[in-house]
Amino acid sequence: MKRWLKISLKIIGALMVLFVLFWAAAAYYISKNNKAILGKILNQVNTQINGKLSVSHMETTLLKGFPGISVSLKNVSLRDSLWSQHQKELLYAKDVGVSLNALSLLIGTVNIRKVAINNANIYLYTDSTGYTNTSMFRAKNEKKAAENDDNSSDLQIRIIDLNKVDLVIDNQKRFKLFSFYVDELKGKINYPFGRWDGSFKLKTQIRSFAFNTRKGSFLKNKTIQGHMTAHYDNEAEVIIIDQKPIKIGDDTFSIGANINIAQNQSAFSIAIKANQILYNNVAQLLAPNISEKLFKFGIEKPIDVTASIIDNDEKTSTDPLINVKMTVQNNNISIPSGELTNCSFTGYFSNQDTTSKPIGDANSIIRFYGLKANYYNAPIKIDTFTVANLEKPFAQGLVTSKFDLQKLNSSFNDETFRFGKGTADLRLFCKADIDNFLFTKPVVYGKVTVKNADITYLPRNLKLTNSSLDLHFNQKDLNITNSRLQLGKSIFNMNCTIANFLNFYYTDPQKIEAKVNLSSPNLNLSEFIPFLSPRQAKRKTSSSKNAIREASEQLSAALEASKVHLQLNVKHAVYDKFVAKNLDANVSLVGNGIYFNKIKVQHAGGYVNFSGKVEQMGAINKMQVNANIAKVSVAEFFYAFQNFGQQSVTSKNLKGFLSAKVNASGNITSKGNMVPKSMFGSVNFTLDKAALVGFEPLEKIGKFVFRSRNLSNVQLEQLNGLLTLRGEKVDISPMKVNSTALNFDVKGVYGFNSGTNIALDIPLRDPKKSADIIDKEERELARMKGIVLHLKAVDEDGEIKIRWNKKKDRL
Numbered sequence: 001m002k003r004w005l006k007i008s009l010k011i012i013g014a015l016m017v018l019f020v021l022f023w024a025a026a027a028y029y030i031s032k033n034n035k036a037i038l039g040k041i042l043n044q045v046n047t048q049i050n051g052k053l054s055v056s057h058m059e060t061t062l063l064k065g066f067p068g069i070s071v072s073l074k075n076v077s078l079r080d081s082l083w084s085q086h087q088k089e090l091l092y093a094k095d096v097g098v099s100l101n102a103l104s105l106l107i108g109t110v111n112i113r114k115v116a117i118n119n120a121n122i123y124l125y126t127d128s129t130g131y132t133n134t135s136m137f138r139a140k141n142e143k144k145a146a147e148n149d150d151n152s153s154d155l156q157i158r159i160i161d162l163n164k165v166d167l168v169i170d171n172q173k174r175f176k177l178f179s180f181y182v183d184e185l186k187g188k189i190n191y192p193f194g195r196w197d198g199s200f201k202l203k204t205q206i207r208s209f210a211f212n213t214r215k216g217s218f219l220k221n222k223t224i225q226g227h228m229t230a231h232y233d234n235e236a237e238v239i240i241i242d243q244k245p246i247k248i249g250d251d252t253f254s255i256g257a258n259i260n261i262a263q264n265q266s267a268f269s270i271a272i273k274a275n276q277i278l279y280n281n282v283a284q285l286l287a288p289n290i291s292e293k294l295f296k297f298g299i300e301k302p303i304d305v306t307a308s309i310i311d312n313d314e315k316t317s318t319d320p321l322i323n324v325k326m327t328v329q330n331n332n333i334s335i336p337s338g339e340l341t342n343c344s345f346t347g348y349f350s351n352q353d354t355t356s357k358p359i360g361d362a363n364s365i366i367r368f369y370g371l372k373a374n375y376y377n378a379p380i381k382i383d384t385f386t387v388a389n390l391e392k393p394f395a396q397g398l399v400t401s402k403f404d405l406q407k408l409n410s411s412f413n414d415e416t417f418r419f420g421k422g423t424a425d426l427r428l429f430c431k432a433d434i435d436n437f438l439f440t441k442p443v444v445y446g447k448v449t450v451k452n453a454d455i456t457y458l459p460r461n462l463k464l465t466n467s468s469l470d471l472h473f474n475q476k477d478l479n480i481t482n483s484r485l486q487l488g489k490s491i492f493n494m495n496c497t498i499a500n501f502l503n504f505y506y507t508d509p510q511k512i513e514a515k516v517n518l519s520s521p522n523l524n525l526s527e528f529i530p531f532l533s534p535r536q537a538k539r540k541t542s543s544s545k546n547a548i549r550e551a552s553e554q555l556s557a558a559l560e561a562s563k564v565h566l567q568l569n570v571k572h573a574v575y576d577k578f579v580a581k582n583l584d585a586n587v588s589l590v591g592n593g594i595y596f597n598k599i600k601v602q603h604a605g606g607y608v609n610f611s612g613k614v615e616q617m618g619a620i621n622k623m624q625v626n627a628n629i630a631k632v633s634v635a636e637f638f639y640a641f642q643n644f645g646q647q648s649v650t651s652k653n654l655k656g657f658l659s660a661k662v663n664a665s666g667n668i669t670s671k672g673n674m675v676p677k678s679m680f681g682s683v684n685f686t687l688d689k690a691a692l693v694g695f696e697p698l699e700k701i702g703k704f705v706f707r708s709r710n711l712s713n714v715q716l717e718q719l720n721g722l723l724t725l726r727g728e729k730v731d732i733s734p735m736k737v738n739s740t741a742l743n744f745d746v747k748g749v750y751g752f753n754s755g756t757n758i759a760l761d762i763p764l765r766d767p768k769k770s771a772d773i774i775d776k777e778e779r780e781l782a783r784m785k786g787i788v789l790h791l792k793a794v795d796e797d798g799e800i801k802i803r804w805n806k807k808k809d810r811l
Helices: 003-032 034-046 102-106 133-137 142-147 279-283 288-294 405-412 501-507 525-532 547-561 634-640 696-704 776-783
Strands: 051-054 057-060 069-080 091-100 112-126 159-171 176-190 195-210 223-233 238-248 251-260 268-277 303-311 321-335 338-350 365-375 378-388 394-404 417-419 423-435 438-457 462-475 477-487 490-498 513-524 563-575 578-590 593-603 606-615 620-633 654-669 680-693 713-726 729-738 743-751 757-763 788-796 799-804
Touching (some): 034 051, 069 133, 112 133, 268 279, 279 288, 405 438, 438 501, 525 563, 593 634, 654 713, 696 799
Parallel strands (some): 112 159
Antiparallel strands (some): 051 069, 091 112, 223 238, 238 251, 251 268, 303 321, 321 338, 394 423, 438 462, 563 578, 578 593, 593 606, 606 620, 654 680, 713 729, 729 743, 743 757
16 A cells, blocks of 8 residues: 555544544533533524524434534424414424534534424414514514623524424415425525525425415415425525426426515515416316316316416505416317317416506406417407406407308207308407306407308298308497398398397397398298298207307397398289289288288289288287288289188189278188188278179079079179178178179178078169169169069078078068
């Protein structure tokens, strides 16, 4: 062995012996001066605090702190000067291990290297006035320290070791409660000039992390573990915790903080960052008042989150300032009204939108930027969307989208609407209240354009083909313009105005009134028959939520409940056998009624004006009509209206021009056909230049009498009459019929199936003999001269028979 190496080993060995001797001397010193050293420790601490540290006794644990000298302080209590009032002990520990610097003991001072606290309770308390028991560390008794002649140095603990410690920070003035069960906290502290730097290993369970105890705790029952570094500036009195990865539960967060411990302040700020973390895991960390709202949403894949929590110790708010940023890329998001697929956006949250207003829900805001997604297969884009005032939340944003209508079919599930071809292009600025995270009472500006669409309204089987329209939303009003609608072969243009639409749509659909103008060169009215049909029964569907389906059902209900006032102008209109020109109609659809307020139409060479209503009741509907008929071809008129549900006097029996006033009610089928023998009312008519052709009762009379006259074609210059409709029967008021074949008076009842009893007084005098009489009174007297036959037409075995009329039954 080389000489220099031998010398080095001897020196090292000598130093080790000296160190052991020194350590043994220090240990001996401690064991002999136990009470004095404990007194020095207590004196050193008590001279620097405004309170009292007490220890029941001290035991030496030599090997535990090697190479330092260790002692164990038993039943350690640390109380501030006002403990007797609030009874909140800042520290109570069954065992506090203290490692002392041996050299400092030899020179008469106590220098604490390490403190290990085990099985302890630490309670940092602030009362409702703002007083805190931690003020014992700030209010130093300089006079007491100056009088102390033991040359004690500043308390500088180099190593901290906490195990199984309950730590509570209770601020009753600000309603804050932070409670931790510290399973392990180990750290080393260095003291460069004017500051200290520490490195710590932490494992703790959070029992309460409440910034506002009235709203609940963040991080409830979560375990935090990891390594952290901290710094303290003596002059600024600020603790800085470097932002480093820390595990909360099973997730890793990067967390840093600044804590101001200056006198009468409790300000702090926390910075949090997490990459690729599940949304539900984030929501579970928050206070119940926030998490219960967030759980109404779901995000399928991990997201990136950054946040800051800042408490600037303002007296106007108990809540800290919270700012959160969330980055979502190509994710699937569930919301109360449905699902957003392939969704991307950047989101921001702050609970202080306006800096001049206090922190809180009423001043909170959520902003979404660059939101792109598919909503029920329809692509949507929102540049900026905000949800403000979470106390009474309202949302607003500009929504744009362009998509094929067929993509919506799977959402409607063949219940309300079915779409064929066609596109929708929308650009809407929406502002709406939010009730339970569903939009209510929206205010909408903008336009929706539908082009070349096939749309079926399933409750009434109403089919629009190759149709286009523009919907303009102006706050609460809705206007429909540039519409080209095709219903079957009917093509028409429509303009529609609905005032206060969106307000009534959500609150009272029965108050919705739509003013619609329809115009068309050709219209087949039978294609509107679905409006007479009852709504088809709704099929039972799954209980799964679908916002589009719910919206369509609400729209369908609103359409059925709303009032529609229709102004219809058509050059040529056809309904079954009815052909009209220049149709001018004002119709209202209210509830289960269709009201024909005023309809004017050219028909059969004349004019028809009528009003009335149809009350929808199902397969058979009630109808009421009031009509004024002017000089229409009676044959065409009876043909158009299917002989008014009877076959006794048909269009084939009549010629001439009809003018009449009709006031009647009856039944009409859901397919638009008159129900036979259902009409009740009156018909006051005038026939000009008329003829009765092939009318069976007259032909029967012709076989009985007047065989030489042509009763199969009876021509009348004019006939005035009143008919009373009574379902299966028609009451014929007394009429004087003057024709080319014969004159007669008629009165009685005509039954469509049975009950016919018509009295006829027929003079045998040939009407031609009176044709040259100019004076009307004289001609009327001559009319009934001569022999008069008193006959009656009655039903017998389903056929009309002509019998003599007894004197008592005559006219």
